[in-house]
Amino acid sequence: MWAEQVGRKPVPVQLLGEHIVLVREKDEIFALHDRCPHRGVPLSLGRRQYEGTISCPYHGWTYRLDSGEMCAALTDGPESPINNKVSVSTYPVAQRLGLVWVYVGDGDPPPVERDIPDELVDNEFTMGGRWDIREGNWRFAAENGFDEGHAKYLHNTALWRLFKVMPAWNKTRIVEKDGWLIRVQDEVHWEADFPGLGTWTNKRWWKRMPLPDAPGKSADINPVIKSLEIPGFVSIRLPGLLRVAYPHFIHYEWYVPVDEERVRYVQIMVRFESGVRASAFKAKYLAAIRWLFHGQFTGQDAWMVDVMDAPPEKLYRPDLSLTAWRRHIESERPTVQVDRTPGAKR
């Protein structure tokens, strides 16, 4: 979620099945396991009574935000034998891109930059974004993001594409570059005749012909985006990050599992500009992109992820995007697994 949405008042969130409470103390945000070990009351219902701590609302067990250590069981006095004997798990937290990043894995956390595209670390940019909790498993959401086939059909009713043609069908290859899987188009077809049915095309007299299928092929291109030398329009990488590169801006989306049934879907639109052009983009984002693209367009994806029911499945040629992504996950993270035993966190 946005860092500015976390204040002194505790905020409960669920990530990868874990119940976590987020709280802010001055500029810092802390994340703790959202369960008082005494009797299981959520700490997110608690009080912020003493600086740098949170207290369970039931008996006033008071935890340090930085260590999770229970430093005072208020209702048993300063000499309570249990003081400093109990603790709750804490989670490493970072703030980047205006978002809160929480590490829920075991062991030392990797640098948060591992989950953020390099171009957002090294360059100046302006951005707009939104996040939603959506129905469906995160893997369906990620597969839908990188799916070669559906955009041409599902999204041909999207307002975002009202003035731009989309292809009728492509021949596609998946390329790996800089840790990303990228969909590269070998053939792009703008219309197709199906004998006995009729013509299939997204062309309409009022629609402009589309963007090149890779931003690098565009004559007019932002220099930062040009320097990325991305050979295709859409890329994906672990842990579940999609990149859709236009000549002048890039759309990113993160698929963060809430639990098996829901995904926290974070979208940002980035423009590598500053000054007046950055301000103009911010205005355009709020006026149009936010609801046209990050709302109605990706809302069509959310609809499919929600109603999808697989396996069983029968794949077709464009689904090489899905199988490449599945192979990639298996080779990079062969043993990803979540222990769902209640209270099993560490």
Place this chain on the structure above:
Amino acid sequence: MWAEQVGRKPVPVQLLGEHIVLVREKDEIFALHDRCPHRGVPLSLGRRQYEGTISCPYHGWTYRLDSGEMCAALTDGPESPINNKVSVSTYPVAQRLGLVWVYVGDGDPPPVERDIPDELVDNEFTMGGRWDIREGNWRFAAENGFDEGHAKYLHNTALWRLFKVMPAWNKTRIVEKDGWLIRVQDEVHWEADFPGLGTWTNKRWWKRMPLPDAPGKSADINPVIKSLEIPGFVSIRLPGLLRVAYPHFIHYEWYVPVDEERVRYVQIMVRFESGVRASAFKAKYLAAIRWLFHGQFTGQDAWMVDVMDAPPEKLYRPDLSLTAWRRHIESERPTVQVDRTPGAKR
């Protein structure tokens, strides 16, 4: 459902646990398994883009309505290797009595007339009707329909019976004739004295004495109904069809399982007349019968079917109607069974 309720727009229905999509193309109605085999999206969310087909909304896999064959994966072009290699199940559909009839069994479908009473095939008539999805298993609904005991008690508060007395208790026999089980009354008692309690009767000073317990005993009777020579008021037959014969009209109800918990309850009221008398009946149906009989009266049955909780059960003498019906089912369809494995259809 009514045939006129199915148009070009796909309609999802559930029958015997199967998810089915109904669509109309001109005068014909088609039924397909409501699941695209690609990724499991319901076809009932799809588009009607090309004549005689339906397309999955996700990737545009397009199916022929008549054969279920996937004739075009639009987003993979005309030469897609998967074209014509995939299909969804189709279900035989008929239109009779203004209703849609779908065969969900295996093998060749029997003639739909097997599920429609002969008198509705051979004669001219006029009718009114309604259907509802009701809570409860279809067997409870059917047993309630043929149940000898309850009407006298449960329905003695029904407005439909406000001006007609019902018996206090009967002695009953079950007779089989023309494939129907029929409740035949050997004794009809209009009142009863229960020592220590008082009198039990449905008689009131403002109520007319009732109809004969079999329509054939009535002096003034419609010739078609007379020709049926039904020896009792209420009959039942497989696959779950009840007939309540009055001297001038007949009420039918079908119990169609939605799933284990719900039943599609179809009621029609038939009068074997034409011309002015038919029109008068239509008007009377809409003005009164529809809400008095097909609404409040059978709504009392729906209430009981919903709250009933058996087994265990303790049966009494009038329940010979239930046990005769249960024996009849076992002897006629000894192996009726539904495979509820997800996606197990064919």
Place this chain on the structure above:
Amino acid sequence: MWAEQVGRKPVPVQLLGEHIVLVREKDEIFALHDRCPHRGVPLSLGRRQYEGTISCPYHGWTYRLDSGEMCAALTDGPESPINNKVSVSTYPVAQRLGLVWVYVGDGDPPPVERDIPDELVDNEFTMGGRWDIREGNWRFAAENGFDEGHAKYLHNTALWRLFKVMPAWNKTRIVEKDGWLIRVQDEVHWEADFPGLGTWTNKRWWKRMPLPDAPGKSADINPVIKSLEIPGFVSIRLPGLLRVAYPHFIHYEWYVPVDEERVRYVQIMVRFESGVRASAFKAKYLAAIRWLFHGQFTGQDAWMVDVMDAPPEKLYRPDLSLTAWRRHIESERPTVQVDRTPGAKR
């Protein structure tokens, strides 16, 4: 529930997982198992047609309220072979304190006075009260009632305590007297300094210093309460009855299991007075105590009982109140157990 809430119209209630119907006939209240053995319809939906009986709405099986005997299957006539051959369980019922008391155990019921404090049997008093169905298991509710630790923290925001200080922490002993477990305070601390955190106290400049921790230590005390010689503020006893004794009134609460997930929570406030002072108390109860104490204050307890999630649990020193109570239950009723098989009642 209140006896005056039960009239001729049947009232369904659930107690210890059993479904029971309550009905009144003149001054007497009867309790029967709420399921007609014929087809499982709840008798609480039935009719009160003949004196001293209730009839199932479906087929008119009619049961004597006093014995549960089915004396007439109305719709099978006075000679029905099943008359007097079937019965439903009945439950002993008493009316005390304006409440209905139902015994759902097996065997002969103990005197209802066993579940009512002696002081309410032997003395004149006036009272106000309320009951609610609350979320959570009854054991959590009872443990919360006798819990030494939480009041000082959870309730320090309660309006009921707006003008009275509560301790910061205590040293406590559990004493058994007259069948009650009683929390006795060995030390009472009004404030505490926690190094590095700050001061913890409920003292405010506008708050009066609190009542003595045991009513008997008060100079001005009601003679009946004085005679009880209760050595502490809060007591508990089986089957789930809490007593909070103030110098001039006593609050009682009963935890009656509805099922595993819900508890019927009955609260009364008693004053051993009569005449004008009793009337004044009644008015004060309705104007203030009912919503301040029996509403907002104990509503905070209901909140915790609802969100609590244990085991696992980690206990601290004040939880000796919980462990004493758990040991007490085990020693008094070592084999309490409910058969939850549907229809298993007797």
